[in-house]
Amino acid sequence: MITSSSDGFLLGVNIIxxxxxxxxxxxxxxxxxxxxxxxxxxxxxxxxxxxxxLTIHSSIMNITMLDDLNALDEVVLTGYYGSTNNSSVSKLLRGQAAGV
Structure with a gap:
């Protein structure tokens, strides 16, 4: 079992x-x-x-990991901005699309 010193359980910890x-x-x-x-x-x-x-010393090893306060000094967000053809969207909303 792997826990955090501050937040409890840690899912998805890499163990190699x-x-x-x-x-x-x-x-x-x-x-x-x-x-x-x-x-x-x-x-x-x-x-x-x-x-x-850690050295493997038994078949069951429970560990507690400590926060690394220096690791997350910056967060980078990547987004995408695109445009849509407003005339076709507005036609759909007004019921003026082909076949309506």
Missing amino acids: EKGTSNGVQSDFDVNYTIKTESGKYLQFSFVGMQSKT
Whole structure:
């Protein structure tokens, strides 16, 4: 189980065996299952949280992640602005479209 020090449970935490592409994400119930060996390292990461690397010491590892206050100093929003043909929209609204 993976929790946050400030917000409770964390869904979608990335868990990767260090130095490999073997990885999973925590599920809706905040659990995860990964096949690896004792003594290897797991890296835990989540947006807005400090990454954590732990040695695998048991088959059940519950962790608490800490907020990374420096990670979210800027938010970038990308939007799209487009135009529509107002005459066709207004015709539809007035019932003047073809076939009406």
